[in-house]
Amino acid sequence: MMPSRHPQFPRIPVGVSSCLLGQSVRFDGGHKHNSYVTQTLGQFFEFVPICPEVAIGLGTPRPPIRLVGDPLHPRAVGVRDPSLDVTEALRDYGQRMARELGQLSGYIFKRASPSCGMERVKVYDEGGGMPNNAGRGIYAQAIMQALPLLPTEEEGRLTDPVLRENFIERVYVHHRWQRLTAEGLTPRGLVDFHTEHKYLVMTRGQRHYQALGRLVADAGKEDIEALGGRYIRALMAALERPATRKRHSNVLMHLMGYLKKNLDRADKEELLGLIDAYRRGRVPLVVPLTLLRHHLRRSPNTYLLRQHYLSPHPEELMLRNDI
Numbered sequence: 668m669m670p671s672r673h674p675q676f677p678r679i680p681v682g683v684s685s686c687l688l689g690q691s692v693r694f695d696g697g698h699k700h701n702s703y704v705t706q707t708l709g710q711f712f713e714f715v716p717i718c719p720e721v722a723i724g725l726g727t728p729r730p731p732i733r734l735v736g737d738p739l740h741p742r743a744v745g746v747r748d749p750s751l752d753v754t755e756a757l758r759d760y761g762q763r764m765a766r767e768l769g770q771l772s773g774y775i776f777k778r779a780s781p782s783c784g785m786e787r788v789k790v791y792d793e794g795g796g797m798p799n800n801a802g803r804g805i806y807a808q809a810i811m812q813a814l815p816l817l818p819t820e821e822e823g824r825l826t827d828p829v830l831r832e833n834f835i836e837r838v839y840v841h842h843r844w845q846r847l848t849a850e851g852l853t854p855r856g857l858v859d860f861h862t863e864h865k866y867l868v869m870t871r872g873q874r875h876y877q878a879l880g881r882l883v884a885d886a887g888k889e890d891i892e893a894l895g896g897r898y899i900r901a902l903m904a905a906l907e908r909p910a911t912r913k914r915h916s917n918v919l920m921h922l923m924g925y926l927k928k929n930l931d932r933a934d935k936e937e938l939l940g941l942i943d944a945y946r947r948g949r950v951p952l953v954v955p956l957t958l959l960r961h962h963l964r965r966s967p968n969t970y971l972l973r974q975h976y977l978s979p980h981p982e983e984l985m986l987r988n989d990i
């Protein structure tokens with residue numbers, strides 16, 4: 668494994684559709700190289716490339732397949748020869764990989780694929796009617812069903828700055844949880860994890876933070892593994908919906924409250940002005956956050972310095988420059 672150039676963010680394992688890395692595994696012998704995935708995310712993610720269609724023995728090049736039938740339970744069959752049905756093979760392979768790849772912290776799927784597509788995959792009517800866009804690739808469905816906590820995204824949606832930041836934030840949260848539980852979850856560990864993610868959770872709304880807090884309050888009173896399972900399911904579900912500007916602004920105001928005593932009037936006005944400009948959509952999140960971190964460096968606050976909200980993913984990804 669290549670070392671990360673960022674000590675705070677070691678390279679983490681993320682599954683990826685092989686064709687996105689430029690591997691010539693598509694049905695036509697081509698690839699769908701995505702340079703954001705390889706050149707940008709590749710600096711921080713240790714990709715585990717998987718092509719389910721090659722893995723089940725279809726070979727390259729191969730006859731194309733597509734989804735047909737019920738959009739909720741489609742079958743993957745040959746476009747030219749519908750008697751070629753690889754539904755079970757793709758599903759079985761997905762279930763096997765989910766058992767073998769439990770260490771993955773995230774997964775990037777190729778969009779629109781009858782095997783790897785995560786959503787809006789075309790499902791054709793066997794009677795020849797118009798295709799429905801409500802399908803999911805058979806392999807992707809097996810992976811997502813077997814690993815419901817795993818953050819997943821499609822490469823096409825990574826061009827949206829909000830979805831991109833949200834996905835990568837979830838990958839890092841999931842990875843921190845995997846590291847914590849690999850060491851053996853303890854009541855203290857759960858309380859610390861919750862404390863350090865407080866303001867990240869607050870960007871999804873106070874009610875999520877309070878609900879998670881009620882779970883953590885039972886740490887030490889009930890089986891920690893079961894409690895931890897409930898906690899991480901609720902946390903990952905809360906983080907799935909991207910944070911809004913309004914909620915980020917509320918969190919920034921909260922954080923500013925800790926520094927108030929150390930800021931003079933001009934400092935306060937400047938920071939408040941930038942938080943307001945961010946809330947109105949005039950500047951990206953990185954602008955008020957950079958000033959806040961500047962003040963935090965001048966007046967360190969140990970509680971705030973523990974907050975992952977201030978640095979949830981590597982700076983070099985510049986994910987908060989566009990949201």
Ligand code: SF4
Pocket residue numbers: 684685686687692693694717718719720721777780782783
């Ligand atoms: S989309 Fe999935 S199945 Fe299709 S070539 Fe890429 S990795 Fe293989």
